[in-house]
Amino acid sequence: MVLAEAESAVTASATCSCRLARHSWPACRRAFKLLSCGAVLAVTTTLALPSLAQVAQPARPPSSGGWSAQIKHHPTASAKPRATAIRISGDATRTRVSLDVNRPITANTFILDAPYRAIIDIPELEFHLPAYGANSVAGLVKDFRYGQFDTGRSRVVIDLTAPATIQNATFTAPNGNQPGILSFDIVRVAAADFRALRGTSEPTATPPQQQLRTGRHEEGPAAQAAAQASISPSLTPPGTASTPPQPKQRPVVLIDPGHGGIDPGTVGAGGLNEKSVTLAVAKEVRTLLLAGRRLDVFLTREFDNFVSLDQRVQLSRQYQADLFVSIHADSLAEKDLAGAIRGATVYILSERASDDKARRVAEKENAADIAAGLAAVPASAEDQVRSILLDLVQRETANYSTSFRNLLLSSMRGRVPLAKDPQRSAAFKVLKQDEVPAVLIELGYMSNPEDLARLGKPDGQRQLATAIAASITTFFANREARANR
Numbered sequence: 497m498v499l500a501e502a503e504s505a506v507t508a509s510a511t512c513s514c515r516l517a518r519h520s521w522p523a524c525r526r527a528f529k530l531l532s533c534g535a536v537l538a539v540t541t542t543l544a545l546p547s548l549a550q551v552a553q554p555a556r557p558p559s560s561g562g563w564s565a566q567i568k569h570h571p572t573a574s575a576k577p578r579a580t581a582i583r584i585s586g587d588a589t590r591t592r593v594s595l596d597v598n599r600p601i602t603a604n605t606f607i608l609d610a611p612y613r614a615i616i617d618i619p620e621l622e623f624h625l626p627a628y629g630a631n632s633v634a635g636l637v638k639d640f641r642y643g644q645f646d647t648g649r650s651r652v653v654i655d656l657t658a659p660a661t662i663q664n665a666t667f668t669a670p671n672g673n674q675p676g677i678l679s680f681d682i683v684r685v686a687a688a689d690f691r692a693l694r695g696t697s698e699p700t701a702t703p704p705q706q707q708l709r710t711g712r713h714e715e716g717p718a719a720q721a722a723a724q725a726s727i728s729p730s731l732t733p734p735g736t737a738s739t740p741p742q743p744k745q746r747p748v749v750l751i752d753p754g755h756g757g758i759d760p761g762t763v764g765a766g767g768l769n770e771k772s773v774t775l776a777v778a779k780e781v782r783t784l785l786l787a788g789r790r791l792d793v794f795l796t797r798e799f800d801n802f803v804s805l806d807q808r809v810q811l812s813r814q815y816q817a818d819l820f821v822s823i824h825a826d827s828l829a830e831k832d833l834a835g836a837i838r839g840a841t842v843y844i845l846s847e848r849a850s851d852d853k854a855r856r857v858a859e860k861e862n863a864a865d866i867a868a869g870l871a872a873v874p875a876s877a878e879d880q881v882r883s884i885l886l887d888l889v890q891r892e893t894a895n896y897s898t899s900f901r902n903l904l905l906s907s908m909r910g911r912v913p914l915a916k917d918p919q920r921s922a923a924f925k926v927l928k929q930d931e932v933p934a935v936l937i938e939l940g941y942m943s944n945p946e947d948l949a950r951l952g953k954p955d956g957q958r959q960l961a962t963a964i965a966a967s968i969t970t971f972f973a974n975r976e977a978r979a980n981r
């Protein structure tokens with residue numbers, strides 16, 4: 497971010513938190529832990545929170561101009577702390593990151609690799625920051641995301657251009673009109689040093705949660721898996737539909753709105769997020785199907801919350817799904833092709849992608865957990881055995897997936913635009929399900945102006961949902977007819 501923008505962001509945040517000026521803040525307690533190896537500084541800053549009464553007064557509207565114009569203003573009181581600005585400055589050797597918040601917060605920061613990312617774990621915040629896609633970056637910071645990660649927890653994930661450590665982490669308490677500032681330096685280190693420092697940590701002796709708090713690098717498959725488990729969100733997302741009926745009275749359809757929370761998915765021009773489109777369409781599909789009263793329908797998420805890919809598959813098992821439909825929207829990085837390439841595509845699982853484009857789409861969708869700041873877990877020998885077993889089971893399941901894909905495409909044809917070659921297959925993690933027919937729909941291209949317009953409007957979303965719901969109804973009607981033969 498350029499300095500002028502940074503200044504306007506500070507101005508806005510100061511305006512938003514002006515009501516705090518009259519209150520003296522409780523004494524704060526700060527604890528910074530520096531690892532002996534110096535590779536990663538994890539910050540645990542604990543400060544007493546003010547009472548709700550202290551923050552329950554209306555705020556003045558933010559000033560306009562520059563970045564501050566994009567900061568949303570919420571005049572009502574909120575129980576959650578608010579992040580009002582993020583500033584990134586520096587060069588490719590040292591980059592300073594500062595996050596303005598209106599109240600003291602506790603933060604844990606750590607670095608992950610494959611790819612290199614700096615993670616800030618914080619209590620659940622309201623993010624009043626510029627829309628996705630408007631992020632200004634500098635130095636070692638390639639991109640960043642922020643949002644809900646788990647119940648009561650938010651996260652900022654900063655994509656780095658090189659291996660790095662975190663240094664000089666501080667939290668300056670709010671003071672008068674000035675917001676509180678969580679800040680730290682991201683300092684570049686050589687890849688060899690990063691690897692060597694990883695080798696000096698003792699992850700297996702430390703409980704995963706403590707690793708997170710002390711900022712140690714996770715190392716080795718076991719430690720990475722343990723760390724992943726420790727920071728994975730709870731299985732049942734907040735507000736998820738109630739427990740499925742036992743025993744099942746009707747076939748169960750699980751609709752999977754892609755992305756959510758800290759992971760926005762693809763971001764279209766104007767700031768439309770894939771995660772919002774997929775949720776809107778999924779809910780519409782559910783409404784249409786429930787009106788038919790022949791199916792039980794659940795969603796893998798109800799709100800703007802993060803659900804990992806593994807959890808989506810687990811939910812399919814938990815709900816004893818008879819059909820799993822994952823909903824996404826695609827985009828093209830190549831701007832010269834964006835105008836010409838559009839339409840929906842339906843994928844089924846295949847270890848070998850139907851073509852290069854399908855392989856790239858699967859890689860992108862499979863990176864959702866990485867985008868949310870989960871540690872990369874290498875495929876273990878156990879996974880390989882499991883995938884061989886899966887192959888055997890899936891031969892039959894694959895037939896049903898293929899047949900549903902055909903139904904879906906014929907239902908969509910004529911109702912919504914289809915891609916040139918809409919029947920594809922690739923190794924999507926979320927489709928790796930033992931006995932459940934599963935497809936992944938890319939509703940269209942958010943890089944294409946016409947598709948984007950359809951995806952962003954309730955009418956367009958309804959058209960897509962209608963086509964999807966009709967094919968699901970036909971799939972189960974056919975199944976019932978076969979069973980009654």
Ligand SMILES: [Zn+2]
Nearest residue numbers: 754761824825
């Ligand atoms: Zn997606």
